[in-house]
Amino acid sequence: MFDCKVNGLVRGQGFPHFKSLDHLDMVFARTALNTSFLQIIRESMPSLKYLSMSDSTLGTNSSRILDQGLCSLMHLQELYIDNNDLRGSLPWCLANMTSLRILDVSSNQLTGSISSSPLVHLTSIEELMLSNNHFQIPISLEPLFNHSRLKIFDAANNEIKAEITESHSLTAPNFQLQALSLSSGYGDGVTFPKFLYHQHDLEDVRLSHVNMDGEFPNWLLENNTKLRQLYLVNDSLTGPFRLPIHSHRWLRFLDVSNNNFQGHIPVEIGDILPSLISFNISMNALDSSIPSSFGNMNFLQILDLSNNQLTGEIPEHLAVSCVNLEFLALSNNNLKGHMFSRNFNLTNLRSLQLEGNHLEGEIPQSLSKCSSLEGLYLNNNSLSGKIPRWLGNLTGLKHIIMPENHLEGPIPVGFCQLYSLQILDISDNNISGSLPSCFHPLSIEQVHLSKNMLHGQLKRGTFFHCSSLVTLDLSYNRLNGSIPNWVDGLSQLSHLILGHNNLEGEVPVQLCELNQLQLLDLSNNNLHGPIPPCFDNTTLHESSNNSYSLKPFETSLVMDSMMIPAEKQIHENFEFTTKNIAYIYQGKVLSLLSGLDLSCNKLIGHIPPQIGNLTRIQTLNLSHNNLTGLIPSTFSNLKHIESLDLSYNKLNGKIPHQLVELKTLAVFSVAYNNLSGEIPEWTAQFATFNESSYEGNTFLCGLPLPICRSPATMSEASIGNERDDNLIDIDSFFITFTTSYVVVIFGIVIVLYVNSYWRRKWFYFVEMWITSCYYFVVDNLIPTRFCH
Structure with a gap:
């Protein structure tokens, strides 16, 4: 009854015949098997020896399921009830199943300590699978010492506890295990399990994510000559990485990554472990050079030495003799010299990771032999020369990651043949020329070409109908046109970054059709015209009718030949200015980032009130343009806004008092506009903004600027009359000026000479005129000259 769906109640008609x-x-019955059905199994099938109900929605009460349905099957030898979301502790009736040889309760929500569970009495058990539960398991396995038939014990992803008593630390258990798996995401600090000193038949050992003390257990290899797989990942092991004295020809897979090993990799490793298929010692503190004896591992397919402090060059013997190598990771070390010489036989490579070193020279021609290459990661080195044309012949390439080098020349036209390409990142180099019009791989998801010297227009063929493209970053180049x-x-574009180019024309309304758009940066270009009012159609608007959410690109290149994942996480990153600082955003934070930057252009017209509907937005920068009109009161709807910059425009009117409702606002600037009136109440976030947020607006007042003063609160004699006189004098001045220029000049001279009061008023008028001229210059010249 494999992978069937039973509708309705399962009854017992017909079962007595079995x-x-x-x-x-x-397995995968996909129906709620109630206790009455399990009672039918107990009554109708007393001779059952094998019962599997994996993924069968048994329910949540393990005691009830086992007690009422299964515990009385006295002849049962194999029981599989994994992946059923069972909860609670194992029932004691399980101890009565004395014929049970195999028990699998993995991937449930079971709890309790195995020291006080019925498992202690199941001495007939040979294979016990408890993984992915919440059991408390002593790393000594002392409660199971009497289980003489136990061969396989799998308790991965449970709570591993320290030794129970010191008395059993040297006691030999009655079992001889063949496979052991213990791992924990939490639990006490423990020592390396002492019972392993008495094991001699081990073939598969997995002790990962356990906070253990001690050094690498080379004695485990010496005592177990048939050991094939050893995984000691993230165990806090320290000291040197010592190997056994004698050769171990059975070991195929060794993973000791993410520990604290120091010193050097033994130079004789290739002679002692010649049969390794996979070796991972990444994320340690190893130094010295890479042993050339790796070239003696004729079966090696995966080699990961990344994230250490290795020095020297890549051994030529490794590049010549490891002909079966598919995955080579030497990234984030201190390697130097050229990548490979002409003597190169790694023709089966699928993933080459050399980023984060000091490699120099050109990308070697020898890589053109790697017809199966899928991932090429060379970023953050000192590579030079042109990007080879022959890369276009490696049609299986999915990832080309080569930023932060000294590569030059154009993007090869051969890239148009990379139909499987998903990520292209050659940013921060010296790439020149224009984008090939034929480049539009259908599977492309990320394109990062920023900080180069690309020029020309975005031609119609480039990226045309790349419906899978999520990130397009062409910033800091010399692109022109519209x-x-x-x-x-x-249609899937989420991040469009075109800032710091020479683009011109209007902001196209077609951008509003990108309903997945989260971040748009068109800053520092020559764009003109109005701001389209339709951006609230994108995911910048929280209520957009789409369910798409950006996920960080964490891709895996899987070694199918051995079914072992060789993961390579690609954390895309790009630069975006927010809070007046250019930040590098990377990884999962990109899924949370939302912004619109149109600053440093020549945009005109009013700010569309629909911008206030972009309720997801965190950064809005419209500074250094020629925008006019009022600040929309709808900006009070930007509930997630952290940075709002409207400075260096020609905005007028008042600052909407509703903006005080923006509780997340950290950076705010309306400097150098024509705003007037009282600024929003100096409270909440607005109490953190100083005068620089408002400077260049003569007629603004209120804290932190000078306090606003109304006529009702001023003295009639001094202030009221001054305002009235000033108003009458200015009107008279303009009337007289239109009537007779000579009369005005003569009248002014007489008044200034006779009356000191009017003389002071005249100089006040001259000062006001000079101030007006100053702000006229600032508004019309400064934005284009000092825009950053």
């Missing part, structure tokens, strides 16, 4: 049935498999109208064909 009295002699000894094998029942109901933003193409076909951009709306990039």
Whole structure:
């Protein structure tokens, strides 16, 4: 009854005819098997020896399921009830199943200590699978010492506890295990399990994510000559990485990554472990050079030495003799010299990770032999020369990651043949020329070409109908022309970064068709015209009718030949200015980032009130443009805004008092506009903004600027009359000026000479005129000259 869906109640008609049935498999039955059905199994199939109900929605009460349905099957030898969301502790009736050889309760929500569970009495058990539960398991396995038949014990992802008593630390258990798996995401600090000193038949040992003390247990290899797999990942092991004296020809897989090993990799490692298929010692503190004896590992397919402090060059013997190597990771070390010489036989490579070193020279021609290459990671080195044309012949390439080098020349036209390409990152180099019009791989998801010397226009063929493209970063180049109208064909585009180029024309309304858009940066270009009012169609608007959410690109290149994942997490990153600082955003934070930057252009017109509907937005920068009109009161709807910059425009009117409702606002600037009136109440976030947020607006007042003063609170004699006189004098001045220029000049001279009061008023008028001229210059010249 494998992978079937039973509708309705499962009844017992017909089951009495199965009295002699000894094998029942109901894996993936996908129906609620109630206790009455289990009672039918107990009554109708007393001879059962094998019962599997994995993934069968048994319910949550393990005691009830086992007690009422299964514990009385006295002949049962194999029981599989994994992946059923069972909860609680194991029932004691389980101890009565004395014929049980195999028990699998993995991937449930079971709890309790195995020291006080019925498992202690199941001495007939040979294979015990408890993984992915919440059991408390002593690392000594002392409660199971009497289980002489136990061969396989799997308790991964439980709570591993320290030794129970010192008296058993040297006691030999009655079992001889073949496979052991213990791992924990939490639990006490423990020592390396002492019972392993008495094991001699081990073939598979997995002790990962356990906070253990001590050094690498080379004695485990010496005592177990048939050991094939050893995983000691993230165990806090320290000291040197010492190998056994004698050769161990059975070991195939060794993973000791993410520990604290120091010193050097033994130079004779290739002679002592010649049969390794996979070796991972990444994320340690090893130094010295890479032993050339790795070249003696003729079966090696995965080699990961990344994230250490290794020095020297890549051994030529490794590149010549490891002909079966598919995955080579030497990234984030201190390697130097050229990548590979002409003597190169790693033709089966699928992933080459050399980023974060000091490698120099050109990308070697020898890599052109790697016809199966899928991932090429060379970023953050000192590589030079042109990007090879022959890369376009490696049609299986999915990732080309080569930023932060000294590469030059154009992007090869051969890249147009990379139909499987998903990520292209050659940013921060000296790449020149224009983008190939034929480059539009259908599977492309990320394109990072920022900080190069690319020029020309975005041609229609480039990226045309790349419906899988999520990130397009072409910032800090020399691109010109307009933003193409076909951009709306990039239906999955989430991050569009075109800042710091020479783009011109208007902001196309087709951008509003990108309903997945989260971040748009068009800053520091020559764009003109109005701001489209339709951006609230994108995911910048929280109530957009789409369910898409950006996920960090964490891809895996899987070694199918041995079914072992060789994971390579690609954390995309790009630069975006927020809070007046250019930050590098990377990894999962990108899924949370939302912003619109149109600063440092020549945009005109009013700010569309619809911008206030972009309720997800965190950064809004419209500074250094020629925008006019009022600040929309709808900005009070930007509940997640952290940075709002409207400075260096020609905005007028008052600052909407509703902006005090923006509780997350950290950076705010309306400097150098024509705003007037009282600023919003000096409270909440607005109490953190100083005068620089408002400077350049003569007629603004209120804290932190000078306090606003109304006529009702001023003295009639001094202030009221001054204002009235000033108003009458200015009107008279303009009337007289239109009538006779000579009369005005003569009248002014007489008044200034006779009356000191009017003389002071005249100089006040001259000062006001000079101030007005100053702000006229600032508004019309400063934005284009000092925009950053």
